[in-house]
Amino acid sequence: MTLLAFGINHTTAPLALRERVAFAPENLQSALQEACAQAGLTEVAILSTCNRTEIYATSESDAQAIQQWLVAHTAIEAADLANSYYCYEDHNAVRHMMKVAGGLDSLVLGEPQILGQMKSAFAVAKEAGTLGAELHATFQQVFNIAKRVRTETAIGENPVSVAYAAVSLAQQIFSNLKQDTALLIGAGETIELVARHLVEQGIKHIIVANRTLDRAQRLAREFNGEAILLADIPEHLQRADIVISSTASQLPLLGKGAVESALKKRKHKPMFMLDIAVPRDIEEQVGELDDVYLYTVDDLHAVIDENKKSRVAAADQAEDIISEGVEQFLRHQRALTAVGTVKAYRQKAEQLRDMELQKALRSLQSGANAEQVLQQFARNLTNKLIHSPTTVLKEASASSRHHVLQVAHELFDLSLGSEFPNASEESVNPAADKSSDASEP
Numbered sequence: 001m002t003l004l005a006f007g008i009n010h011t012t013a014p015l016a017l018r019e020r021v022a023f024a025p026e027n028l029q030s031a032l033q034e035a036c037a038q039a040g041l042t043e044v045a046i047l048s049t050c051n052r053t054e055i056y057a058t059s060e061s062d063a064q065a066i067q068q069w070l071v072a073h074t075a076i077e078a079a080d081l082a083n084s085y086y087c088y089e090d091h092n093a094v095r096h097m098m099k100v101a102g103g104l105d106s107l108v109l110g111e112p113q114i115l116g117q118m119k120s121a122f123a124v125a126k127e128a129g130t131l132g133a134e135l136h137a138t139f140q141q142v143f144n145i146a147k148r149v150r151t152e153t154a155i156g157e158n159p160v161s162v163a164y165a166a167v168s169l170a171q172q173i174f175s176n177l178k179q180d181t182a183l184l185i186g187a188g189e190t191i192e193l194v195a196r197h198l199v200e201q202g203i204k205h206i207i208v209a210n211r212t213l214d215r216a217q218r219l220a221r222e223f224n225g226e227a228i229l230l231a232d233i234p235e236h237l238q239r240a241d242i243v244i245s246s247t248a249s250q251l252p253l254l255g256k257g258a259v260e261s262a263l264k265k266r267k268h269k270p271m272f273m274l275d276i277a278v279p280r281d282i283e284e285q286v287g288e289l290d291d292v293y294l295y296t297v298d299d300l301h302a303v304i305d306e307n308k309k310s311r312v313a314a315a316d317q318a319e320d321i322i323s324e325g326v327e328q329f330l331r332h333q334r335a336l337t338a339v340g341t342v343k344a345y346r347q348k349a350e351q352l353r354d355m356e357l358q359k360a361l362r363s364l365q366s367g368a369n370a371e372q373v374l375q376q377f378a379r380n381l382t383n384k385l386i387h388s389p390t391t392v393l394k395e396a397s398a399s400s401r402h403h404v405l406q407v408a409h410e411l412f413d414l415s416l417g418s419e420f421p422n423a424s425e426e427s428v429n430p431a432a433d434k435s436s437d438a439s440e441p
Contacts (some may be wrong), residue, residue, distance in 0.1 A: 001042060003138060006085060006095035007054030010107050013084035015298050018361035019279035023048040025248055031073065036130050037060045039069035043132040045125035045139070047100075049117050050162070050278040050297050051245070052109050056097065056121075058134050063087035094138060094329050098322045103155060107297070107312045108162055108304050110155035113189060115146050138329070145325035152321060155314035157355055158164040164192030164302040166274050167201060170242050173272040178202040180390050183240035185233070185281060186247040186256075186415035187215040194244050196224045207240065209233050211247075234258045238265035243273040256285040262292055276300075352384040 008021060023031055023046055030392045044057040055066055067085065071078045090094045096105070101118050103110040122139045125131040131139075150156050174180050182203055184191045188211040196208055209232065210216035216227035228236055230253060237243075237258060247253065253275075253303035259282075263271065268291045275282040276297045287294035292438070360377040364370060389408070396404035408414070 001058050001060060001134065002062070003090050003093045003134065004057045004059060005054060005088040005096045006057070006063050006067065007047075007052055008081070008084045008086070009052035009054070009105070013088060015278065015280070015296055017076065017080055017084060018051070018053065021053045021070065021074050021081075022050075022278050023053065024250055027191045028124050032130040033129040034073065035066075038072070039065045040271065041066070041130075043125075044108075044130045045121050045135060046142035047118055047121040049114070050276055052100075055101070056093070056135060056138075058132065066204060091330055092265055094142070095322060097138065097142045097325050098145045098325055101142050102105070102318055102322065104149075104315055104318055104322070105144075107173040107300065108165060111150060111161050112150070112156050113193075115143075115150075115160060116189065118146075119143065139333075141325060141329045145322055148301055148321050148325070149318040152352045153314040153317045155311050155318055160305075161193060162276055162300060163190055164197055165300045165379055166194055166244055166276060167197040168303050169274065169295060169300065170198075170272050171201065172243075173270070174241060178204055180241040181205040181239050181372035182242040182244065183206065183209060183233070183236065184208045185218045185230070185243070187276070188246060188248075190246045190276065191244070192219060192222075192429055194246075195219065195225070198242075199223050203242075207236055209236075234261070237262035241269070241271060241283075243271060244276065245274070247281055249277070249281060252279075253281045253282060254282045254286065256283055256289065258281075259286050259292060260289055263289065274299075349385060353381060356381045356384065 008018060010018070010322045012298060013021075028046060028048070032044055032046060035041055036058070039057075039059075040061055041057040041059045044055060045316045045415075047056070055070070056065065059065065066087075067078075067081060070076075071081055072219045097118075097384070099105045100116050102112055103112065106114050115156075118139075122131070122143075125135070134148070170179065170182075177198065179205060182195075182205070183196055184195055184206060187208060191208070199205065206220065206223050207228060208220045208225055209228045209230055210219075211230050213227060213229055219225070220227040233254065237254075238261075238264075241253075245253065259271070263269075270293065271429075273282060273292060273294045274296075275294070278297065280296065282294065292401065356377055359380070360373050363373045363376075389412075393405060393408055396402075
């Protein structure tokens, strides 16, 4: 069984492709079950964010099965995906998952949100019934290492995130946010962080628009803002100097006509609009309007690159922690291969013990001396337990397989003096002594 990490992200695929491969939250469970059935995956979890879509799976096949299923499921061109995807296997897949969870593979280096998003992907897969023992154990190790990265390095100390970069970009357009009104579309974690950063920068007023009014009201109350429904956006759009949108909608929420109408009511006072949703919430054509500064998540690169510099040293330290985590995972996986052998050895020892114990009990019941019975029981059990290993060791010694004797010393924790030659050329390379005596014909 192979562990696979298959996906596209902000470094391999443009926004136009990423939004077509994105999975809506309400469709994720059915997509997971479909992937298992149609792509032949044993276990699967899907992480879908504005910057990446990744499929973590165990399978007896390779990446081609996932690639074919994703093309069929999303109706994208096979060539587009073929030029944009990456796929890691086994320990490289684990390393990649750890880097993603630790924020080392994010658009914003050290971004804290991605760990929560990965935990959500884990929970959805578990609920959908597509998470088995292997993927479950992998995620647990990934989460443990991500936590170490957060607590043992400074990678998350500075307030660098997509939300932070969004507010920084807004400040480049409006130097003094204290006179401005922000319309935030959506009420998820990213929008909450945006609101928090805007308040820290002294924003005059916040309007929160959401599909459900209750969620918008809860967020608005926290920041002394105003809550409206998505359907009410056209009525309030002219009040907004800053519009930042991040929803899970599969269709655009703001079109060119609505924004054009709002600009007329504003007497063409400039508007800053940032769409950090995938798929996009704001129609691309809005950017054609005068007096509108429209940016997407991909436009945040310049702002984010400046903030990355302070986290490079911490990232190096995080890489060391991840390497250690991968090695721990591999050791655990290798240890699992011994489980069958240990179980069989224990069962054999217990059978020998039970046989000798029954003999001893029968002797006691017949009136034999208890001390003599116990001594005989101990001798018989010892002889039975060491019989097979002793036979194998004698045969190994007779055939000069000294490495077997060395392993026995380690296996049985023996502290006896050396009774076999040290690892020599013939034990390292059994063909060495033959080649030294051989001569060319």
